[in-house]
Amino acid sequence: MEVVACIDQSSPAATMDMNVVRAAVATQGYSARFEKFDGSGVGDDPYSEKNFHKLTSSRCQLVLGFPVDVQAPLLPTGVKGSAPYGQTGFALVTRDHAPPELSQLAEGTEVAVAYETAPNLFFEHHTNIQSDVHPDNDDALDALAKGKVKAAMLWAPIVVQYTQRHAKGHKLFFALLNEPHARWDLVALYDDSGVAAAEVFDKGVGELRASGRLAALLAPYAVVGDRPTASAVKPANVVSRNEYNRGGLIKVSNTKKKSGAKAPAIYSAEQASAGQQVFMSNCSMCHGADLGGITGPALKGQKFASAKDDFAVSDIFGILSTQMPAGRPGTLKPEEYAAVMAFILQQNGYPAGPNALTYAQAQTSKVPLISSSK
Amino acid sequence: MRNKAGSIEFKRSRVELLKKAALVLLAFAPVAVTAAQAPYEPVTDARLLAAQKDPGWLMYRRDYTSSGYAPFDQINTGNVAQLKPAFDYETGLKQGHESPAVVNGHFLYVTTPLDHLIAMDATSGKVLWKYDHDLSKAALKTVCCDVVNRGVALYQNNVYMATLDNHVVALDGATGKVKWSKALMAPDVGYAMTLAPLIVKGKVVVGVSGGEYGARGFVEALDAKTGKMLWQTHTIPAPNEPGGDTWPKGAYKTGGGAAWLTGTYDAENDTLMWGVGNPGPWLATLRPGENLYTDSVIAMNPSNGKIKWHFQYTPHDTWDYDGTNETVMTDLTYQGKPYKAIVSASRNGWFYAIDRTNGKLIYMEQFTHATSVAGQKDGKVYTDDDMRPTPDKEVFTCPSFLGGKNWWPISINPNTQMAYVPTMHTCMKMKGAAVSYKAGLPFLGESFTVMQDPTQKNWGSVQAIDLNTGKQVWTHESDLPWNDGTLSTGGGLMFSGSADGYFMAFDAKSGNVLWKSDQLSSGIIGVPSTYTVDGTQYVAVYAGWGGATPIWGGDMANDPKVKSIPTGGHLYVFKLAK
Numbered sequence: 045m046e047v048v049a050c051i052d053q054s055s056p057a058a059t060m061d062m063n064v065v066r067a068a069v070a071t072q073g074y075s076a077r078f079e080k081f082d083g084s085g086v087g088d089d090p091y092s093e094k095n096f097h098k099l100t101s102s103r104c105q106l107v108l109g110f111p112v113d114v115q116a117p118l119l120p121t122g123v124k125g126s127a128p129y130g131q132t133g134f135a136l137v138t139r140d141h142a143p144p145e146l147s148q149l150a151e152g153t154e155v156a157v158a159y160e161t162a163p164n165l166f167f168e169h170h171t172n173i174q175s176d177v178h179p180d181n182d183d184a185l186d187a188l189a190k191g192k193v194k195a196a197m198l199w200a201p202i203v204v205q206y207t208q209r210h211a212k213g214h215k216l217f218f219a220l221l222n223e224p225h226a227r228w229d230l231v232a233l234y235d236d237s238g239v240a241a242a243e244v245f246d247k248g249v250g251e252l253r254a255s256g257r258l259a260a261l262l263a264p265y266a267v268v269g270d271r272p273t274a275s276a277v278k279p280a281n282v283v284s285r286n287e288y289n290r291g292g293l294i295k296v297s298n299t300k301k302k303s304g305a306k307a308p309a310i311y312s313a314e315q316a317s318a319g320q321q322v323f324m325s326n327c328s329m330c331h332g333a334d335l336g337g338i339t340g341p342a343l344k345g346q347k348f349a350s351a352k353d354d355f356a357v358s359d360i361f362g363i364l365s366t367q368m369p370a371g372r373p374g375t376l377k378p379e380e381y382a383a384v385m386a387f388i389l390q391q392n393g394y395p396a397g398p399n400a401l402t403y404a405q406a407q408t409s410k411v412p413l414i415s416s417s418k
Numbered sequence: 419m420r421n422k423a424g425s426i427e428f429k430r431s432r433v434e435l436l437k438k439a440a441l442v443l444l445a446f447a448p449v450a451v452t453a454a455q456a457p458y459e460p461v462t463d464a465r466l467l468a469a470q471k472d473p474g475w476l477m478y479r480r481d482y483t484s485s486g487y488a489p490f491d492q493i494n495t496g497n498v499a500q501l502k503p504a505f506d507y508e509t510g511l512k513q514g515h516e517s518p519a520v521v522n523g524h525f526l527y528v529t530t531p532l533d534h535l536i537a538m539d540a541t542s543g544k545v546l547w548k549y550d551h552d553l554s555k556a557a558l559k560t561v562c563c564d565v566v567n568r569g570v571a572l573y574q575n576n577v578y579m580a581t582l583d584n585h586v587v588a589l590d591g592a593t594g595k596v597k598w599s600k601a602l603m604a605p606d607v608g609y610a611m612t613l614a615p616l617i618v619k620g621k622v623v624v625g626v627s628g629g630e631y632g633a634r635g636f637v638e639a640l641d642a643k644t645g646k647m648l649w650q651t652h653t654i655p656a657p658n659e660p661g662g663d664t665w666p667k668g669a670y671k672t673g674g675g676a677a678w679l680t681g682t683y684d685a686e687n688d689t690l691m692w693g694v695g696n697p698g699p700w701l702a703t704l705r706p707g708e709n710l711y712t713d714s715v716i717a718m719n720p721s722n723g724k725i726k727w728h729f730q731y732t733p734h735d736t737w738d739y740d741g742t743n744e745t746v747m748t749d750l751t752y753q754g755k756p757y758k759a760i761v762s763a764s765r766n767g768w769f770y771a772i773d774r775t776n777g778k779l780i781y782m783e784q785f786t787h788a789t790s791v792a793g794q795k796d797g798k799v800y801t802d803d804d805m806r807p808t809p810d811k812e813v814f815t816c817p818s819f820l821g822g823k824n825w826w827p828i829s830i831n832p833n834t835q836m837a838y839v840p841t842m843h844t845c846m847k848m849k850g851a852a853v854s855y856k857a858g859l860p861f862l863g864e865s866f867t868v869m870q871d872p873t874q875k876n877w878g879s880v881q882a883i884d885l886n887t888g889k890q891v892w893t894h895e896s897d898l899p900w901n902d903g904t905l906s907t908g909g910g911l912m913f914s915g916s917a918d919g920y921f922m923a924f925d926a927k928s929g930n931v932l933w934k935s936d937q938l939s940s941g942i943i944g945v946p947s948t949y950t951v952d953g954t955q956y957v958a959v960y961a962g963w964g965g966a967t968p969i970w971g972g973d974m975a976n977d978p979k980v981k982s983i984p985t986g987g988h989l990y991v992f993k994l995a996k
Contacts, residue, residue: 111859
């Protein structure tokens, strides 16, 4: 059996994408076939997003390599995205030594960036560095390689490609940035006809991740990413003004919380079964009847909410009540949202109590959400 | 007038009869009565300087002040109701028709979309010659807003046009023979040209379109005789030039600042004024700084293109407001003080009066609902930071990027001391981080939706503004957007056309509609002009809906009333019924 994947041959990470697909579907007993397309756009115009739907409806089951902003996960219309199989983004690039943090660069350092890319935004909150805008990536990398600038902030796969092409030139070092809109999840795009292939791919990626092989397949273009379902879980407006001012680091807190600690009973059993019904008719098509995740992320287990994720009930409920169901967010009744939350809590090992969870309580609840189910 | 073709035919055949009679007369007396026989009178510098009083219409906005005002009063408030079609001409093209009829003696010139130029007899519409610019090698994919052309310039024996593939072409006015054709840039590299050139002291001055394609705008002067480049002034300063520090380093190369509309020449001060377009990229947070000279008017020395002063209408623009809208020279009195001014109705929804001797602001007043630009302090414009979109914030602000007024030129009338301003009532939702994709790399832009101004019930209006106060005197509301320039005359009239195809004459003082044409074959966006030949005054306008509104108009473009506007180019010329 075969999975057919479209690969953007103009993407510097095309080889990586093919390797990931081949290895992932092989774990499920499938072979991979590749259809190449040119996603470089025409002249100054970008590659039309409408084309992705055309690809999935005619040439392949999966389109590989589409980057999704971790903070603003937008997909082209007409297609869905798999769970992220890797994370890449904009990197700080320097010559001859490992790059420091942005804040460690000397006062007045000129940093090369490419026209219309996210790193142009980073200067506003890093006043120690100055922007040196270049019309394209190669121009910026040439400036760095020739020593006209000491640093650059560019798309990591392009930096890899450049260093491969110019192997004899100056060595360039890079590290992914943790600035707003710097991190991008890599997903496979598919439409209804590719649901089965996407499931095979997702499962395969899961196995590669579990066995530790994924990181090697992605390197040096991308990393596994510390939160495999990040794009689906983090809401678009997650970056608060404070986080910007703090220097733009948007890290998930490392505070350890032990799972299995006494979980409070904040919903009722009746409410959870009402929530199950709402879930089945509104959510299960994406998240799976068993909450294991299909096209949407899993909503139970360690993948969903580990101690490391540091979620409170209100975090998840915020996404649930303002962004779900996808495509028609906010259309359920308040009590239905609360009931779905109750069902999710139940499925993640939280005990039922005498009182139902209210919409208002769910909005503000600081109760940690750490799954104790598998 | 869709149903009146018969009567036009009848008039035409009567003209033919007259011509035949004239030919018979010619055997006895050599009197030129049609363009076919008339010698071509050279358009000298002296005639251009006195273009206001010329019987013809010698340049885009009639004279160097860009007034759009002709002193003719044969057609006036008392008799305009008798205005009837004299002749018409169908171009056969479906795109936007924006060119004015430019007239020298018996010769009338119009351009069409896709750079065709037609010379015809100004009294009969008889085609004398045609020039079809070869665009077969141009992909035209860096033309944002319809494949339009805004007409010709005249000088000595030549006619000049600028083209979508970045050529300036000089042709013999009488015969249409190409004298020279000069490419300023390769086609499709981010630039195009759509404007009517301006002739100043033996130079053909043009500016480029292309604010949406990462280009760096410029104004260029060519020798009118040979096409040789004499100077080129970039609208975005390099880091080592004055204003260069208003950009991140290197950003000037892709800073936009297209100069896509015709400028104004102040002969007294020997100063050339030119509007500069929006900065690139659209999302301002990508390019911290004031971003000079985008969204500004720059004043240049026409001998070398050196910038004398500038005034910025919208600092650090993120709304695509441009600063290209024409500047009109006028003397005015504000709060008791006389000024030599220029006025401009900006895309950003504010009407500006600026001292043309030094670039200092005299006043600015809103002429439509305007929330992005908030006001001025010590003569410097400031914006409302809450109305700036970011990758994480959507805003709702007014006007939309299509502007309170787009390129459709205003006119002024020195007798009423008013400016006549086509106006559009739109706002927009705008957000950063619209992502486009290229070879695996995401790019940041802005997403937008044009919507109706919630404070207005119509899409547009045409209004009169008191030059001495900047305040509205009258307004004529339109349920459709009003996308046509205005023409003012010594007959106390203001002419402009509606989007549903009615060419109208307004009482310049009161705004009362004194005459309305039959419905023309398409919506009107052509620049109206007027001229006199052999003692008869004519008024000319193109019907031919198109331009930016139907392409980028969002909710407005999708309004069934707007969607159903028929297309097709058609020049109509009117005169009084005998």
